[in-house]
Amino acid sequence: MKAFTAAYLAYLLGFASAKVVKYEWELSYRTISPNGVSKRMALVNNQFPGPTMRASLGDQVQVTLTNNLPDNGTSIHFHGINQLGTPWADGVPAINQCPIPANGGNFTYTFTPDEAGTSFWHSHYGPQYPLGVVGPTIIDDPSEPYKYDDEYVVVVTDHFNISDWTLLAIDRTPGFVGNTGIPPRPPAPDSVLICAGTGGCNTKSQPSFQFTPGKTYRLRIINMSAFVGFHFSIDEHPLQLIGSDFAALDGKTSVEQLPIWPAQRYDVLVQAKTNFTDNVWMRSVTQNACYPIQNPKLELETRALVNYEGVSASKVPSSQPFADPKANDCRDLDLSQIKPREVEDAVETPDTTIFLAVGLYNNATARQIQGVVNNSSYPAYDVNAKPTLFDIKDGVDVAALPTSRNAYALHNGTIRVVLNTTLGPGAHPYHLHGHTFQVLGYLNGTYHGNDGLDLVNPTRRDTMMVPVNATAVFQFKTNNPGVQFFHCHMEFHLNEGLASQFVELPDEIRKLKIPADARNLCPK
Ligand SMILES: [Cu+2]
Known part of the structure; x- marks a missing residue:
């Protein structure tokens, strides 16, 4: 999608001045009281929020995380960072990495940011992020368009x-x-x-x-x-x-x-x-x-x-x-x-349209609240499953993955997703990994092609608030071989199963060389 933007060109040209930016982070329990009530939190370098990861477009970032929790694995997702060419550094257990083991396990996340602005990083290991494993991300644009003091x-x-x-x-x-x-x-x-x-x-x-x-x-x-x-x-x-x-x-x-x-x-x-x-x-x-x-x-x-x-x-x-x-x-x-500064109109005729009906309901048989995507609840607690990324790399067909993985294959072209929330009550802040996508509209009624959509330089973002009883329509171009998690960013809704994954360009995934240290996090 951003392949031809000025920011991306600056990023390519910026390699001349690109730096290696290194961080050493350590995760451990510490009792603090952010609101006056004492709480044992899981903190990186004893800080809440955690350290700021700051780099410029084109820099190579290397964040080494040592997990000193005695009882839980962990993983870090750098929210909004697309991980172009480094999908194993996206930090989602069961999707694209195995957890960093407790008691001193470590992993170095190495990647090159390709978009500038403000974001954050957080654990994607079960519901660990509200325990404090979270901090700011800032990516500077060497040709920053706005002036401020x-x-x-x-x-x-x-x-x-x-x-x-x-x-x-x-x-x-x-x-x-x-x-x-x-x-x-x-x-x-x-x-x-x-x-x-x-x-x-x-x-x-x-x-x-x-x-x-x-x-x-x-x-x-x-x-x-x-x-x-x-x-x-x-x-x-x-x-x-x-x-x-x-x-x-x-x-x-x-x-x-x-x-x-x-x-x-x-x-x-x-x-x-x-x-x-x-x-x-x-x-x-x-x-x-x-x-x-x-x-x-x-x-x-x-x-x-x-x-x-x-x-x-x-x-x-x-x-x-x-x-x-x-x-x-x-x-x-x-x-x-919220119109983007760099104008990019939306493709009128997508190559693939995916329809997803999502919502929460009381499952009387399972005796749980469940979030479902096209009637299938994603097992977000299954943090030790073999990551889909490695399955695909090892030759597994997307169609052969367990149904509960909610996996959809994306091939070359423009993908339109039509996300309907009429199944259950609730507005959901939906996040797609690996892409800044175009938000074409939040429809009150049914989807009818381009009716009611904004195709003229639509908003681009990675997390959209899908309203209650609505249909969100968004679009992006496949350019990022990897497994992109797509989920509600309300941590509890994610853990209730409101998640799916897009296996983007599976044939390209099979050509990737996955580093040994990423593979070595998985049990032998
Ligand atoms: Cu939600």
Whole structure:
């Protein structure tokens, strides 16, 4: 899809100045209290959020992760990084890597980013990521189109007091709640947090972002939630949209309220006022109407301080929020508001169209909530299964994979996916690995070819909020041999089975040379 964009050309030309960027990360348990309640978390280098992985387009990144957990494997997925030519570094157990073993196992993720912007990395091993195995990713574009004076990483996330891995698995234990005939639900968040980047939530504190009058700030806003989405805003300061996920935007739209769903990122420019002698609130407001599971004790709004130079940080703002006409509608921004900077129209006639009906329901026989894709629930807890990538490389046909793997073969050409959520209640932040795709539309009715779709320079991103009772249509070109996980990014929905995988260009996968250290993670 991005094969001909300026960013990709810059990436190719950039090899002259490309660097090797190395990180040494260590995962271990540590007890911290991000919301004032003590919790044993799994942290990389003892930080929550974890270290920032930062590189430039064309750099080779080498992240060595040592797993010092005594009792669980792990894996890291660099969300949004396409892993072109390195599909074994995508970090999904049972899809494209075997877990890094407990008690000192290690693996070096080696890859070359091909898109710039803001993202994050996280464990893809069972429901491990809400335990803290998560941190920011920044990929710099040497020909960055936007000018700004300074930048901040702003992480918004939900937080759960439950600390034990098996308790997070509570909704996978078959049974009913009392005599209700309803299977157990996953826990609701206990808090929502704003964290000022790496280590920003190691202790409970109100984050503070410094503004100097007249300067322009780039905020890299990342939703690292396992479950909930937010409306983000800064009182009296509009947000100029310059990036959504790894797509640079045209910068023509400013918003007062920014809906941001799990795993989505927005880059915005904020103009600090001149002659301003006050502080204002930054707000992240939980969109609780989107979720059937709620905690009445959860404080829906969390705030951070925007502290103007020359004003005491202890001065409590009296600023008021913008009115919110879009409150709780559980939708992305209108697609017309997030147009990419580099124009690319959508192919009108895709080579392949895949129809997926997805949703959650109470399975009375299994006594579990199950997420299904075309009536098949994906076994996300099966972390030790042989990765599909290795099966395909070893000659297995896609058609011969177990049905529950929800595998679809993608061959050469333009792929259109029509994703329907009328099967069960709920809006789902759906993420595709390996591609920044074009979002052609969220339809209220049935899919009829190009009717109602936006084919003129449509939004590009890697995580879209598919509304309730809707049909999302998105499109991409196959160019990335590998096995691309496609799943709801609400961690519990993924673990309930709302996932499938695209085996992209299987004939090309068979020509890949998979490094021995990737193979060696698998049991002999
Ligand atoms: Cu979901």
